[in-house]
Amino acid sequence: MARMHAEDLIIRPAQTEDEKELSALNRAAWSWQSDVAPQPAEGDTVFDERHTPDQFLLALLDGRIVGYIRVVPPTPLASNGHVRQIQGLAVSSGARGRGVGRALVEAGCAAAAEQGARRITLRVLGHNAPARRLYEACGFVVEGSLAEEFLIDGRYVDDIWMARSLLG
Ligand SMILES: CC(C)(COP(=O)(O)OP(=O)(O)OC[C@H]1O[C@@H](n2cnc3c(N)ncnc32)[C@H](O)[C@@H]1OP(=O)(O)O)[C@@H](O)C(=O)NCCC(=O)NCCS
Numbered sequence: 001m002a003r004m005h006a007e008d009l010i011i012r013p014a015q016t017e018d019e020k021e022l023s024a025l026n027r028a029a030w031s032w033q034s035d036v037a038p039q040p041a042e043g044d045t046v047f048d049e050r051h052t053p054d055q056f057l058l059a060l061l062d063g064r065i066v067g068y069i070r071v072v073p074p075t076p077l078a079s080n081g082h083v084r085q086i087q088g089l090a091v092s093s094g095a096r097g098r099g100v101g102r103a104l105v106e107a108g109c110a111a112a113a114e115q116g117a118r119r120i121t122l123r124v125l126g127h128n129a130p131a132r133r134l135y136e137a138c139g140f141v142v143e144g145s146l147a148e149e150f151l152i153d154g155r156y157v158d159d160i161w162m163a164r165s166l167l168g
Contacts, residue, residue, distance in 0.1 A: 009100065011107045014056035014068065021065045022046045022058070029090035032153045033128050057107050059091070059100045067091035069104040071112055074121065084112035086122040089131070096130075105138045113166040120166055125150065126158030140164045 014022065023046045030039040047053055051070070059067035070088030074080060086108055091100045112120045122140065124131050140162040148156035 008061055009103055010060040011057055011103060012060065014053040014058050016047065016053055018053070018056075018058060018065060019045055019047055022056070022068060025065055025068070025092050026090060029092060034090070034125065034131060036125070036150050036152065056088075057104060057111065059095075059104050061095060061100070065092075066095035067100045067104050069108040071108045071120070082116070082118045084115065084117040084120045086120065101131075101134050102138060105134065109138070109164065109166060118165065118167050119163060121161065121163040124160050124162060125152070126160050127155075132160065132162075135162050138164070 023040070023044065026046050027040045027042065027044070046056075055070050055072050057069050057071070058065050067090060068088065069086060071084050072087050074083055074085040086105070089101065089104060089108075091104070109120055121143075122135065124135065126145065141164070142160055143163050144161045146159040146161075149159035150157045
């Protein structure tokens with residue numbers, strides 16, 4: 001599989017102007033392996049009042065957006081303020097297997113640490129093997145699971161909770 005040169009990949013914060021390209025990527029990357037809601041319709045936007053550009057980091061290859069990660073506080077509570085959560089990660093199918101996902105997860109963790117978080121969490125479907133391997137490779141460990149939490153495409157699927165310390 002083709003490996004990219006590290007200097008080819010750019011990771012940068014999202015901007016409002018990225019909406020069109022990002023929503024197209026998000027729609028194309030959708031599948032029941034990773035998603036719990038139906039595929040976004042054409043014209044659906046990624047950014048809204050709760051999904052703001054400052055929450056997203058984008059991966060670009062040759063000037064085109066090939067992936068994104070969204071990292072947010074899991075709740076607005078001050079008592080929960082030391083935690084960040086990955087609530088969105090996707091790489092376009094043509095750019096997978098080249099380290100883009102790993103680079104996005106590492107960049108998301110670094111951004112969370114810069115914001116002062118000491119812990120980062122995520123939820124992943126039990127049957128999403130590529131994502132689970134990626135998170136494990138990035139140092140996340142399973143902390144729990146909700147058995148048969150989702151009924152997806154006729155099958156009950158577990159909701160796996162993973163976390164990684166941002167200290168040290
Ligand atoms: C999961 C996803 C983001 C991975 O992106 P990617 O750019 O292909 O991942 P990388 O190339 O950085 O792979 C990093 C590691 O992840 C694991 N991995 C990635 N794809 C894999 C696959 N198809 N099968 C098994 N392991 C895989 C491997 O451990 C890999 O390390 P290696 O290359 O040293 O073997 C991508 O497949 C995707 O967008 N999937 C759909 C959306 C999704 O599942 N999002 C997560 C929701 S929780």
